[in-house]
Amino acid sequence: MQSKRMNFFLIPATVFTAVTLLIDPLLLFCILYNQSLRKETRYLLLANTLLSDALFLMFNLVNLSSNAANLEMHFTVCEVITVTTMTTYCSSVLTVTLMVIDTFLAVRWPLRYNQILPPSRAIKLIGFVWAVAALYPLVLLVVMEVSKKGIHQSLKVCVVLITLGSFGNDVKVGLYIYLNSWVIVCMVLILYCYIRLYTITKSSGIWSSRYSRARLTLLAHALMLLMYFVPGLIFTVQLGQFDTNFTFQVWLNTANLSVLMLLPRACAPYLYGLRYRKIYDTVQVLLKRRCLSSVTQSQQAQAS
DSSP states (O other): OOOGGGGGGHHHHHHHHHHHHHHHHHHHHHHHHOHHHHTOHHHHHHHHHHHHHHHHHHHHHHHHHHHHTTOOEEHHHHHHHHHHHHHHHHHHHHHHHHHHHHHHHHHHSTTTHHHHSOHHHHHHHHHHHHHHHHHHHHHHHHHHHHHOOSOOOEESOOOHHHHHHTSOHHHHHHHHHHHHHHHHHHHHHHHHHHHHHHHHHGGGTTTSSTTOHHHHHHHHHHHHHHHHHHHHHHHHHHHHTTTSSHHHHHHHHHHIIIIITTHHHHHHIIIIITTSHHHHHHHHHHHHHHHHHHHHHHHHHHHO
16 A cells, blocks of 8 residues: 655655744744733634644654654554544634634624633633544544454554544444534634625725735635635545545545645745734844844854
């Protein structure tokens, strides 16, 4: 099953991961460092999205690198990586959905927005997101460990699709329903919020220009949401077609985890993070301080 040509998928995975991890920690630090940013719900939600994406990328790259190097991995470790990958992916998708809802609430009820969704409530929502995202994957892990239906041996390759496909039919059906239910719920909420936003703001004239800021922002958000959701839909379809054309399913799953799922995470820091003026200014201040500190240290070293 393992082909040397599949190792080429490690190249785009490494590039996307490196590009994302160069900027994600910096944006996270800016949000946590700046007290005014920490007090706004939208920045807290953005921080959770960046954190979920960074964790997903790190575990995913470890898994892909291990597969490419033909390193043996214990079956339990593969299960843990699978559960972590699912949890962080679901956390990202759920938080992105909350960001759309947050925008809708801010536009729909601007005077009551701080009462409806204050930062304290946003932190509780983030905790709820992680609990929901981790609930079913952890149940799958416990069920597998208790039932011990699989042979717990060292594996030469760990593919998320194979690990989940190794569960019984009842468990796979439950997982299929779980994933599709959340995808449908999130997509319905996002469509409702965007339709309502358009009806609320169309009289203000912000949509009149063909290349208005509102249109371009909506286009960027729609593209990002599409890139976040499509890989998940592909994965659920694959899970349902697990027993048909096995080799092709493994190839498609590897391409999905190496390219499609990583693309929105590489774009998110730039389309979601740096477009906020406050975050952009905070990044500039931190970089200027770093440059000034380096220059000062070099001057002191020369003087001594």
